[in-house]
Amino acid sequence: MKSKSFSFWLLTALAAFTLAAWPAQTAKIQVITTFTDLADFARAVGGRHVEVFSLATGVEDTHGIPMKPSFVPRLNRADLLVLVGLGCEHTFLPGLIEASRNPRLAYGHSGYVDCSVGIQPVEVPLSTDHSQGDVHPYGNPHYLLDPVLAKTAVSNICHALVQNFPQYKPDFEQNRDAYLAKLNAKIAEWEQVAKVLQGIEFVSYHEHWPYFADRFGLKYIGTIELKPGIDPTPRHIEELVMEMKADHVPVVVREPQFPEKVPALIAKQTGAKLVKLPIMPGGVPDTGTYLEMMDYIIHTMVQALPKLS
């Protein structure tokens, strides 16, 4: 009798705990994005119908988001998973999707929103052999640093929302058009401001900037990393410094996720200006949104110029 009573109270306590801890069901569409720029787009397009959570906070390296188990319950309940694609999230997303037990988010399913659909990638490798480093087999995935290509991502998010939740189609399309209008206006402004950057050569730590360089007419001549994901060797640094000196390369870009020591040394040896540029919103202070981040990038690059001449 005593045992039965104990079992009863144990089961009651377990049930009470489960009910208390059960997530409050909200009517909002649960959207998980890998990065903060996509979260910004999803909030802009989804408006009041969505609740958005980004796995990255903005300060991380795009290829180094920690696989935290606390992400798993969120992914388990998500309606949409919005990602950059082109293999950008290969170090953490497959494992998280596997752990989430959410079939909607599996590749090819309705909740898997690959924002790279419609993007023509650059730097598609001829070989994925690891002698070339940790190359992305589908091409460089950092297209969101080109604001014109970012429009494709915005449209893809809208398309996925409409497909999955057609009842809100007018709202989503109106929000998308409003955001794209704002983005178009900013692009015109950035193109005007960035005219002085045309032809400017620069190097960066990781291969984040080919799309940005193409859009604004800069010349991207190399990376501090030996190969993608491979730290520089002394010989590589020496060769890079010689090349930069010969070409009078005026700018060294350091993404905040990478240590400052080597970029600072290269900048010092070549007389180039060292600038710290975020690769997603939140990477440096006052860059909470995509528009603020692009503003910061363009103006930081431009402000570096007078000191160069």
Added chain:
Amino acid sequence: MDRLKQQLKQIQESFAKEQQEMQARFERMVREQQAQIKALQQQIAAATNAVAGVMKTNQALAAPLQEMGEKVAQVVEAQKKVRPSEFNPSIGFVGDTLFSYNRRAATGEGPPRVGGWDVFQRGMELNVAASVDPFAQGYAVLNASADAQTGEANVEVEEAALETASLPANLELKAGRFFGEFGRLSYIHDHELPFVNRPLVLNRYIGGESQTEGVQASWLTPLPQYLDVTAGLGDKFGEDSNSPGAYRAFSQLDAWGRVSTYFDLSPNWQLEGGVSGLWGPRTGSAEQAAGGTAIARERRLAGVDIKVSYVPLRNNQFRSLVWGTELLHSGNRYLFDPDGVPGSADEYQAGVGCWGLYSYATYKWHRQWSGGCLFDWLEDPQGRGRQTFAFSPYLTWAISHWHFLRLQYTHTDYSGADLRANDAVFLQWCWIIGSHAHGWQAR
């Protein structure tokens, strides 16, 4: 007066003549301009027709262009879908070589090795994995390492299992031969360990890797807090199998379970923990024990594991600190025979309780460099009063993501036994080619 009149008449005639000529010139100019206007009108009409034609042509081209665009998009998409399957199934290979010096022959510290200088190709591991269908994925891990005694390489299927991918209610099933989930490191392959050798307590109490042939169900509870519950059933766990070939009742299968959870202490600090249990019959051979011989009859193992990590979000590839500890209690039951003579009616069954643990800390200060120390302590599971201690400082140089060298010194000592302390130095050289997935378990 007449002269003046004549002059006036001449002026009038001259003016009239000029007026006629001007009118004629004006009329000619008007005609020319009209002609020009007409020509221009004709040109405009022609141009308008041409524009209309171009527009018509454009309209005619729009559909094929759109079709071509769609085809290009399809090719790009097809490439994305085909690329992950170009290793169909995904294939990877791991090489793991140990160069070592042991002051004495090593037993119970991983694969038995001779004393002195030694080169051991511990891992020649082939990994294959692919989706079976939309509902399941399969994988296999084959390893060939040289036998410690004969030196011959034997291929062993370490794992070959099927995992479901779309069961309802957050369930996942795994069946086949695989590493069952007990604790934190027992189901990790050797080359994925943060140090060279598997902790002693896992070698002695579990039998190395937690290999089983069975089925395992895992349930992710639908709570905001990460809480995973796993339970499994199989006919072996670790390196021992339960009397292969004999009739086996259901109660003679091994059963195990684990509950694990996780807390974000801060954006940079994380805490993972779990409790595990294993129960199963055991039919071991007679071993020397305190006061005679002992034959293992029943296996009871419980464990608690904890891992605290400092992983700074901004530069986690360059800096981190991990502290992991696992405490195990073994309560195996044995058939003791004080005189060592079977059937002499003095045998009795009794449980032997013993404890063991490992604890390690690894600090990473560079993308390529990390170092740490592993501490081992355990009591003898047969109750012979022996305790084993070991400590192993290690230094890892990760040349790249797929290639590392690790140097480790291990001092092993014993108390309550006549075994002599051992010192060993290991240099591990490990590399990976081909597909290398970042799975959830190896996070």
